[in-house]
Amino acid sequence: MRIDDPEVMAEVRAVFDRYEAALMANRTAELDAIFWADPRTVRFGIAEILYGHDAIRAFRASVTAYAQRTQRQVRITAFGADVAATHLEYERIGTGLVGRETKIMARIPGQGWRVVSAHVSLLAGGDPGRVMGEAR
Template sequence: MRIDDPALLAEVTAAFHAYEAALMADDIAAMDALFHDAPTTNRYGVGEVLYGIEAIRAFRKGRGGSPPRKLGRVAITTYGDSFATADAEFVREGSDRRGRQTQTWVRFADGWKVVSAHVSLEGTTA
């Protein structure tokens, strides 16, 4: 298995940054397009546990946008030709607490999609 094929790494990196831009713009349609449309897609957030794309969509519609944040270190790795992980650190505006985000990406016929995501803040137990 090839790890970090340069072309695939560039594709996933672009998808990751497209998601980050959509998140900061509260572009729900763009975020939705980057998550796999399936009941098996899950997202754990700082205060929520969401099973299935419909729960994720409902959360985004009711959220009113993500708090502004600045990315820190980002580590993206591809495994083979259709699986990748993205791990990122961030700091929300007005806070000094480090946040962490992990995304699992899979390449489908219609492109790279997040199938699992986890967001947390250091020092929280929720």
């Protein structure tokens, strides 16, 4: 298995960027299309637990706007040609709240890259007191 193949990384980054743009503009049809249309898809959000694409789609339909955010750090790791994990540390504009978002993406035959699992959370106290690993 090749880790972080540059071509795969570029493909995943393109989907990541497309998702971010759609989220900030609340383009629900595009957000829905990026998620795997399957009952096994999971999304754990700030205040919701969603099992299955239908539940995710229903949640998206109920949202009128998403809190705007700036990206603080993005990490992507590709595992072979068909699986990747994306990690985003972000800050909600005007609030100082720091959030984290992890997406597991898989290349689905005949569909391309899709999010199969996502987890979003906010730090209760805002900025993390300590960041382990490489300096930002």
